[in-house]
Amino acid sequence: MDADTLVNFLLVLFFVLLGGVFAGTEMALVSLRESQVRRMEKAGKHGARIASLAGNPNRFLSTVQIGVTLSGFFSAAYGASTLAPDVEPLLEAAGFGAAAEPVAFIGMTLLVAYLSLVLGELVPKRLAMQSAVGFSRVLAPPLHVLSNLMRPAVWVLSVSTDAVVRLFGGDPRATQESVGLEELRDMVAQSDTLEDESRDILTDVFGARNRSLQEVMRPRTEVAFIDGGLTVAEARELARNGPFSRYPVTGRSPDEVLGFVHIRDLMPGNGTDDTAPVRTIVREILPLPGTNKVMPTLSRMRRLGHHIALVVDEYGGTDGIVTLEDLVEELVGEIYDEYDAGTDHEDSVTVGDGSVDVDGGLILQEFESACGFALPEGQYETVAGFMMDRLGRLPHVGDRVEALGHVLTVTAMDRLRIARIRVTPTPT
Structure with missing residues (x-):
């Protein structure tokens, strides 16, 4: 192989690899998740330029395609037509005779095509998919500079692309579909990076999204009510033998809930008259419809500072109660204390x-x-x-x-x- 043949082959290899750089950059930018783009944008000017490029698909896709097209053009120009004449004598010596010329041309064409597919497409794209952030940090800045240098051509291609996209009913401003809830649930279930405990908690969060208070409340038949007509001393004796820290206080029936008392309110020494009716010291209880969902209710109770809520039915009657602990347990699993064994x-x-x-x-x-x-x-x-x-x-x-x-x-x-x-x- 003479020097000219070696130079031609190295030029072909160079342009194939250059096309691979463009292909890998494209795949890296396309594979970036929105959260990754936001993190890079906050990391500094370098990351902000990458985020700007990733957020403008017309710009980086046009630049990439120009680079891929030019790389392919030059690899073809230095490919079969220049390498085949150097290979032809070897084939003639091997006994191909008059068929040496077409066989050499076809063989070199197939070789260049093979190198272009493997080194110019498949390998760089596979690597870029595996490390989208790393590829983007290294390759996106040069692409950003190239897109500025080729701004007129990029603009023409972008305008043409937008026109054709509109013609087919698409939205040129759209980038990619957002991740849906079911897709996010599948991502959590299939993730290899999450620990089992983390996966279980996230799965419970997804399940709690559609769960209502009627499904998680303690029904009224299992609620320990305190009659508002009892004295503070009598209520203290009832609460002393119970496992709870808060008790709903009722009037004439469980459907008439006056509020609730905390066990601290019943303790002697806090200035409360032991002979006073317990209805006189009740705290306000938050009423909520049983159709409310778990997640919004949890947020509301935390915001208002309530630890217990009254669940009411459509007729205004008492369905049951729900506590902040009940709602948290829907997300993280059961929270046990010394009174919980066997009660759930x-x-x-x-x-x-x-x-x-x-x-x-x-x-x-x-x-x-x-x-x-x-x-x-x-x-x-x-x-x-x-x-x-x-x-x-x-x-x-x-x-x-x-x-x-x-x-x-x-x-x-x-x-x-x-x-x-x-x-x-x-x-x-």
Whole structure:
């Protein structure tokens, strides 16, 4: 191989690699997430220029395509037509005869095409996808300078592109679709960089987005109310034996909630008359409709400084109560203290002999986590509500309902409430 052939080959390789630089820069800028662009923009002037380029796809795409086109043109110019004559004598000596010329030309064309695909497209784009930020920091500044030098050509291409995009019904100002909630949920589930605990918390946050207070509240049948007619001393004795720090105070019925008292309000020595009715020391309780969602309610209670809220139904009656701790637990899981053991429905799940024994108060999402299958949705929030809906009457111990290859059996009642349910697979 003489010097001219080597120079021609090196020129071809140079222009192929130059095209790869443009292709890699394009892929890096396209692959940047919006959060990455914002971080670089705040990092200084260098990052701000990169963000400016990434935010103007017409500008960087036009510049990249000009660079790719010119690189391809020059690699072709120094490609088959210049290298083939140098290869032709070797093929003639190998016995190709008159076919040496077309074989050399086709062979060099295929070689240049192969190098262009691998070194000029696939490899740089793959590397740029794996390290979009690093490639952008290194390659975007030269592209920024080149786009300024080629501003007239970039402007012509940008105007032409906008016109054609409008012709096809597109928006020239749009960059890329924003990430949807379901896509974000999938990204969290599939991420290898998140720890299991972090992934679980984020998954719970997504689930809490659509969950209402009716699903997370403590129903009125399980709320420890204090009669407003009791004296402070009598209320103190009731609260002393209870596991809670705040108690709703009622008037004539649980539907007439006057407010709530904190256990500190009942302690002697704070200036309160022990013989005074407890209704005289109640604090205001925040009323909220049961249809409110968990996340907005959590934000509102934190903003107002409320730790307990009254959940009311559409008729203004008491549905139950919800605490700030209840809402936080929807995001981070159960928060236990010395009084919590065995008091939550989701704590009351036992497994044995292929069956699962659950509390009737489990909401449908908790039931799915405990039993591995989802019950059909309906006008109910709990597994007990599902059974009453299917039975069409008040249940009794021993009542059975079949659902999705399983049998749900009432094993215990608490007056009119289903206390325990055993879930067993349907015999095959």
